[in-house]
Amino acid sequence: MEFTPQQEGRVLVLSPLGRIDQAHADDFQRALGAFLPGCTGAGDALLLDLSGVDFISSIGLRALMxxxxxxxxxxxxxxxxxLSPLVGEVFSISRFDMLFEIHPDRAGALAALNMPNGQGGAA
Structure with missing residues (x-):
């Protein structure tokens, strides 16, 4: 799985496509891992736009964790x-919605993440 990163202010946006399941989770984790070192307090925030993800399994959740x-x-x-309704339900059932800052749409997430530190919040 490859990401085409897009810089939006102080936010690096990654938009995975398809399924994050047993067959794709290792590729997803590897691709995502390449962008994590730059996501520090002094660096860019990271936004995963999951609008193109139609399914995520427990192994995909593990990669995100x-x-x-x-x-x-x-x-x-x-x-x-x-998050699609199905992916959102998986996050809710697994309680992963408690681990992540989740926004209903990309625009809202970008607005929150581009605020000065500590002023943005989960929607």
């Missing part, structure tokens, strides 16, 4: 946006 732990340890900020 590893990423958010690294970002938080670095003092960075990572958020998710535009």
């Amino acid at each position: 590893i990423a958010i732990k690294q970002v938080k340890a670095q003092g960075g900020r990572m958020a998710l946006a535009a």
